[in-house]
Amino acid sequence: MSDNWLEKVNWAADGLVAAIAQDAGTGSVLMMAWMNREAFKLTVQTGEATYWSRSRKRLWHKGEESGNIQRVQEVRLDCDGDVVLLKVEQDGGIACHTGRASCFFSRLEQDKWVEIDPVLKAPDEIYQKKI
Template sequence: MSENWLNKVNWSEDGLVQVVTQEAGSNKVLMVAWMNRKSLQLTVETNEAHYWSRSRKKLWHKGEESGHVQKVKEIHLDCDEDVLLLTVEQVGGIACHTGRHNCFFNKLENNQWVVVSPVIKSPEEIYRK
């Protein structure tokens, strides 16, 4: 299989591209993450989101521990070719490691950050080790 499509991505100096992940149907932004070539290849091959964890410095299959995988419906590349948009079905309805539907649960109101989304399932229940 040709890798020309991978070469079109404008990878950063450290070999990454930013990814905005959006929920199919609701169009809510679930999260923002990073991919390298391998994680993007795996995402395309498996139709499930794989990312690069900058903090852990390793590939990360979304939902590998929680079961809350992201089934990829579409992948788009922006006009500057340096940001990806994934449209996904979020299995289990939880995208955030805090147990919320998405990672954008803090809203600025009157110069204060206010939590506006409930925890659906506690992280302790999700990430039992």
């Protein structure tokens, strides 16, 4: 497989592209993360989501600590080429490091954020080290 498909991506100045993970079955948006070329290429090659961690400054295979791997079913690129959409099967049903199904668990109600989705599993039960 040639890498020409990577040239269609409109990489930001820092070499990253936004990546949205969406549940392939329900359509729910699970999370947003960043990918560099290597992460995107690994994701396509392995069929499992790999991202670039800006805080850790390294590749991050989703589920490497939690076991909640994202199995990629489909990859799409938006019309501007600057956002990747991954349609995934989320192992364990937990995408967020807070132990929720989705990272988008807070809803703006009036002038405050309200947590509307439950914690499915406490983070200290998911991770060997506390976050």
